[in-house]
Amino acid sequence: MQKPDLLRPTLLAGVLFGVASGIPGLNVGNCCCCLWLWAAGWLAAMLYIREGRRTGYPCRVSDGAMAGLVAGLFGGFSAWTVEMVVNLLFGEQLREFAQSMVESILKNVEGFPPEMERAIMQAFEQQTSVFRMVLALISSVFFFALLSTLAGVLTAALMDRGSRSPIAPPPPPQPSGWGAPGTQGWGGSGPPSDWGPAGPPGTGSPQEPPVGQGPARDPEAQQEDR
């Protein structure tokens, strides 16, 4: 039983969906209930739990929470970084476009408080201020971490029940003469040579040998086949 590596799945999921959240066009996925934020936690928890199952480590709900939280931190920072880079490269054009849209909307709305209009325009002017950038970083990391943690917890909770029952049925007691002590029972060294080549550990049903290569079948079944 070895605890799976936390860094690799969380980094992968966090950076993948963080970048998707930061790139204009790709970030429309977040219009559907912050899809990429949930997806980061889900993917991180899924990869972590799968790795845990492979190594025999019993992952629990808190492991999903941890995977989601770390993926969220990576994702929030990645999203913010990509946003800043995009803002640096295309910020002026995007700002002008957004400003013209807001101005056209404000023209059509009657009774809009002038102080609010002023504040919105100020907000456009202050887009690049350090305070705004820090606020954007806090907001990005906070929401990414929050939603990814929730997604990780729910993924782990929903997968947990399944993991309690063994994935493969437990091997039946071996007949005498099969395998010496210390050898892999049904998986490692494989079945007898008349059952064909040995499969990977844990695969296949030991009670059902490959068709045509198994031991003698039930005579009644053979008669039915005829």
Next chain:
Amino acid sequence: MEAGSKRRVRDEGAIPVQGSGGLAVRGAGVVSVHLVALAALALPCVLVFASPLALASGWTETGLLCRSFFASVCHQRQERSFLVAGQPLAVCARCTGFYLGLLAGALLSVAVRLLSAASGRSACQGIERFAVTPRRSVLLALLGPAVLHPLASRVGLVPDWSTLRAATAFVAATAASMLVVPSLAQIFAPSGVHPLHRQPVPGPAATCRPPGGGGA
């Protein structure tokens, strides 16, 4: 693998739910984690309600700043938001229900924890058991409405009321939050968590070989 599942079964099976001290808080660390989680989940709720109050009080910049905090995660459309003091909340109705649900779940979790600590036994056994080992069917029943409501309302099966949107999100978020807070406690204060939440400790079963001489 087999040894791991054996340990797991032994770990779960050996823990009594009832009994003095079985569910009691061991140390202050776990309470601190609960309180930090509570504060983190209360922050969005405070900002959601601070925004309209600030706007109504004439603190326009503060109100807009609170709104801008949620700009990346919510559409903030006025017609889909609740109004407070004549101003829309900082997030839509569904998000409002979601953040309130998160806070409610955390509060419930902390309350149960404190009650258990005070009485020295399980205060709300069902809630604690759900928070530690949630049943998949119960979890799906709690999360399902929040997932299905947007789809069902789009095709006209259920009304698209703001209250309904908020209520479905509230229920789902409460359930999720009740899982998150104990999990965070396990991560950051492992010595004081519920016994059922602990990682299995390698014991004699780890070194046992399966019958028949096979060793996985």
